[in-house]
Amino acid sequence: MGSLASKEDHPGELKSFASLREEMVERNIAARGVRDELVLGAMRKVPRELFLPKNLREFAYEDSPLPIAGGQTVSQPYIVAFMAESLLLKGGEKILEIGAGSGYAAAVLSEIAAQVYTVERLGQLADKAAATLADLAYDDVRVLHGDGTRGWLEHSPYDAIVVTAGGPQVPESLKAQLKIGGRLVIPVGADQRVQELVRVTRVSENEYRSEDIADVRFVPLIGEEGWAIAKEGEARARVRGALRRFLRKRKRWSGTSPTQRNRAHRLRGLISIP
Numbered sequence: 001m002g003s004l005a006s007k008e009d010h011p012g013e014l015k016s017f018a019s020l021r022e023e024m025v026e027r028n029i030a031a032r033g034v035r036d037e038l039v040l041g042a043m044r045k046v047p048r049e050l051f052l053p054k055n056l057r058e059f060a061y062e063d064s065p066l067p068i069a070g071g072q073t074v075s076q077p078y079i080v081a082f083m084a085e086s087l088l089l090k091g092g093e094k095i096l097e098i099g100a101g102s103g104y105a106a107a108v109l110s111e112i113a114a115q116v117y118t119v120e121r122l123g124q125l126a127d128k129a130a131a132t133l134a135d136l137a138y139d140d141v142r143v144l145h146g147d148g149t150r151g152w153l154e155h156s157p158y159d160a161i162v163v164t165a166g167g168p169q170v171p172e173s174l175k176a177q178l179k180i181g182g183r184l185v186i187p188v189g190a191d192q193r194v195q196e197l198v199r200v201t202r203v204s205e206n207e208y209r210s211e212d213i214a215d216v217r218f219v220p221l222i223g224e225e226g227w228a229i230a231k232e233g234e235a236r237a238r239v240r241g242a243l244r245r246f247l248r249k250r251k252r253w254s255g256t257s258p259t260q261r262n263r264a265h266r267l268r269g270l271i272s273i274p
Contacts, residue, residue, distance in 0.1 A: 017049050020061040028063035029081045036085040042111035043081050048074070051102040051132055070122045072219070074102045075164065079216075084108060086185045086199055086213055087160040094155070096177065098148035098186075098221070099164035103129030106141045109162070116141045117155050119148040121222060149223030151177045158182055166195035166218040170210075171225035178202040187218040192227060 025043050034040065049060035051074055056066050065073035084105075087095070093113045097106050100120035106129070110116045118141065120126035126145035133141045144152055148163070149171045156177035163174070166187035178184055182202050189195030197213040220227045 024061040034081045038112045039084045042108045046107045051104040080105045093159035096158045096161040100129045103133045119144045147223040149225035165221035167221035167226040192220045
């Protein structure tokens with residue numbers, strides 16, 4: 001995994017994906033405040049490039065969401081790390097993830113946890129994530145195609161639950177599937193455009209404690225206990241907005257490097273932002 005090479009910022013210079021991954025963790029994750037060594041170690045191990053379409057792999061270690069099938073994205077690495085740290089993991093837990101996407105975040109969690117169960121609403125993504133995780137021997141991750149707002153009751157209760165989409169409220173089914181002492185991290189907001197990242201801790205059988213962590217923007221959580229449907233074009237617009245912000249940042253960085261300018265131009269063409 002790390003043996004592939006990618007041209008980076010300096011013409012003629014080759015860097016392995018492993019070295020780019022290490023630089024990403026130091027520059028975009030640790031330097032921005034993620035301190036949990038279990039999380040940092042997991043981010044250093046998982047080959048994000050192998051969860052991306054081949055034509056986007058050279059951008060794997062940019063701190064940006066990147067498009068995958070179904071109009072969805074692989075989350076920004078910093079957000080993956082920040083949410084994993086917010087779960088307050090010690091190692092060896094059983095975790096439920098809602099929104100498998102490419103399977104990348106589940107792979108990161110599996111480097112810390114004993115078991116990871118992940119639910120994906122879109123069948124195409126669930127199948128692809130399961131295949132990628134199996135190919136990379138993440139045998140402790142299981143993928144279900146289904147309504148993530150209902151959780152995965154069969155394997156409950158969970159030490160931790162993480163939701164990678166924003167809902168109008170915390171689904172009761174997910175709260176019920178937490179162990180006592182377990183943590184649920186989820187973006188919650190009254191509309192589909194902006195949310196607060198919330199951590200819910202189950203204190204007792206019927207008592208939960210909630211705390212706000214950060215302002216975030218996620219795609220809508222669709223399902224029986226989430227939004228009935230995404231607003232027309234909302235998810236796609238959010239993806240385009242995130243990628244535009246990333247490309248503007250790349251433009252600022254690329255003033256002295258033709259290689260950087262070429263990379264930004266290629267990425268713009270690949271993701272077809274109007």
